[in-house]
Amino acid sequence: MLIKRRKHSVPSLNTTSTADISFMLLTFFLVTSSMDVDRGLVRQLPPLDKEEQTDRTKDVAKENTLAFRITAQNKVILNDEPIAATDVRRRIADFVRLRGAQHLIIVDADPASDYNTYFNLENEIVAAYAEVRNAEAKRRFHRDYASCTEEERKKVRDIYPQHLSETYNTAEPTSQADTKKGGTAE
Amino acid sequence: MIRQRIDRSVPTLNTSSLPDLIFTVLFFFMVVTHMRQVTLKVRFRVPQGTELTRLTKKSAVSYVYIGTPSETTTGGIPSYKGVTIQLNDKYATPDEVTAYVSAERKAMSDEDQEQQIVSVKADRSTPMALISEVKLALRKADVRRMSYSAEQKK
Numbered sequence: 001m002l003i004k005r006r007k008h009s010v011p012s013l014n015t016t017s018t019a020d021i022s023f024m025l026l027t028f029f030l031v032t033s034s035m036d037v038d039r040g041l042v043r044q045l046p047p048l049d050k051e052e053q054t055d056r057t058k059d060v061a062k063e064n065t066l067a068f069r070i071t072a073q074n075k076v077i078l079n080d081e082p083i084a085a086t087d088v089r090r091r092i093a094d095f096v097r098l099r100g101a102q103h104l105i106i107v108d109a110d111p112a113s114d115y116n117t118y119f120n121l122e123n124e125i126v127a128a129y130a131e132v133r134n135a136e137a138k139r140r141f142h143r144d145y146a147s148c149t150e151e152e153r154k155k156v157r158d159i160y161p162q163h164l165s166e167t168y169n170t171a172e173p174t175s176q177a178d179t180k181k182g183g184t185a186e
Numbered sequence: 187m188i189r190q191r192i193d194r195s196v197p198t199l200n201t202s203s204l205p206d207l208i209f210t211v212l213f214f215f216m217v218v219t220h221m222r223q224v225t226l227k228v229r230f231r232v233p234q235g236t237e238l239t240r241l242t243k244k245s246a247v248s249y250v251y252i253g254t255p256s257e258t259t260t261g262g263i264p265s266y267k268g269v270t271i272q273l274n275d276k277y278a279t280p281d282e283v284t285a286y287v288s289a290e291r292k293a294m295s296d297e298d299q300e301q302q303i304v305s306v307k308a309d310r311s312t313p314m315a316l317i318s319e320v321k322l323a324l325r326k327a328d329v330r331r332m333s334y335s336a337e338q339k340k
Contacts, residue, residue: 040336109318
């Protein structure tokens with residue numbers, strides 16, 4: 001008897017639809033994920049022990065302070081005089097360069113003022129400090145603050161530390177003034 | 187002379203590597219993007235700034251959204267002059283921020299806890315009273331670093 005030998009080759013898997021499946025996965029991830037990176041102005045918050053911090057404010061003489069006030073009409077007032085938003089950075093930079101560690105910047109925003117004005121002021125303050133520190137880093141180490149080593153940065157930070165005091169004006173009239181000493185914002 | 191007939195039919199395109207290509211693109215997107223964690227229930231336009239830092243360490247960031255509620259049912263939404271806070275899919279009062287941020291920190295790993303940073307995504311026209319209250323709440327929760335979320339100014 002003659003048995004015919006059957007060929008037992010395994011048929012190849014049909015993979016035409018794999019592309020479609022992975023396309024669907026790709027579309028799913030495109031829809032559910034967001035590309036935008038979160039950027040922001042990083043600031044330090046002071047701890048909540050009031051006594052020690054408020055005392056620091058009183059130690060600083062009046063001529064060593066820059067008092068910014070934002071009115072309910074979103075006007076920035078520096079030491080009782082209105083100031084244009086474009087002048088803020090230069091004023092702070094000159095002030096900090098002159099006084100070194102012996103200075104204090106006070107920010108007092110009216111509860112009715114809007115966040116945009118406050119944010120722009122805060123942005124200018126950070127920019128002014130960055131400018132002063134960068135100039136100092138260039139003078140001492142002949143390179144940008146950003147490309148300095150950690151020890152060098154710390155030296156520059158010690159020469160020009162951030163001293164910032166903020167008043168927390170909430171809607172209730174009973175709220176007390178707290179101060180913050182900004183440390184090292186990157 | 188006998189000429190052999192040449193087969194002139196176009197050969198089929200070999201698509202066996204197509205899934206691999208698409209998988210590569212897929213993995214690229216999975217790596218560079220992050221999943222949307224919450225559905226935004228408030229509308230806001232963040233301010234523009236120049237001195238911005240990228241928040242790269244996503245696992246150490248908690249978000250607080252402040253803006254006008256997009257849901258039409260205004261009843262029961264805690265708001266201050268039409269502006270409200272959103273934490274994790276629900277509207278909240280400034281006092282609830284403390285508890286939320288503390289809970290977020292507990293859920294983080296030890297090294298992230300030290301570097302915790304709270305990103306406040308607030309609308310430009312938010313009254314400062316609300317921002318101050320949120321900042322006070324963050325200080326009560328012993329948060330040391332915060333970020334005012336913004337767009338890069340061109």
